Amino acid sequence: MSLTISDISRIANLARLELQPDESERMLTQINGFFDIVEKMRAVDTTGIEPLAHPLDTIQTVALRLRDDVASEPDNREANQRNAPAVERGLFLVPKVIE
Numbered sequence: 596m597s598l599t600i601s602d603i604s605r606i607a608n609l610a611r612l613e614l615q616p617d618e619s620e621r622m623l624t625q626i627n628g629f630f631d632i633v634e635k636m637r638a639v640d641t642t643g644i645e646p647l648a649h650p651l652d653t654i655q656t657v658a659l660r661l662r663d664d665v666a667s668e669p670d671n672r673e674a675n676q677r678n679a680p681a682v683e684r685g686l687f688l689v690p691k692v693i694e
Contacts, residue, residue, distance in 0.1 A: 596630050598623060 603623050607614045614622065649657040672685055681688035 596634075597627055598630070 600619055600623060603614070603619045603626070607619070607622075647653065648659065651657050676682045676685070676687065679687050
């Protein structure tokens with residue numbers, strides 16, 4: 596895949612960016628360079644290769660430092676909803692905005 600200057604201009608317009616001609620050329624080169632790298636990666640045969648949880652996993656065993664999944668904050672629902680204009684059964688009530 597390769598982009599053209601008109602593609603860069605269209606993308607810049609959609610992103611509400613105002614690019615000078617030299618900036619557009621630089622963006623074109625950078626983005627097309629990125630697409631070239633992606634195409635090279637797609638060309639590599641990866642059948643039979645297991646995905647790694649960590650890049651260093653091929654060299655050494657990496658122990659992931661995961662914390663226990665426990666609630667560490669107190670339940671402040673009532674205090675947080677005190678200033679709400681309308682609450683019902685612990686839920687904020689808001690006006691309907693879609694017809």
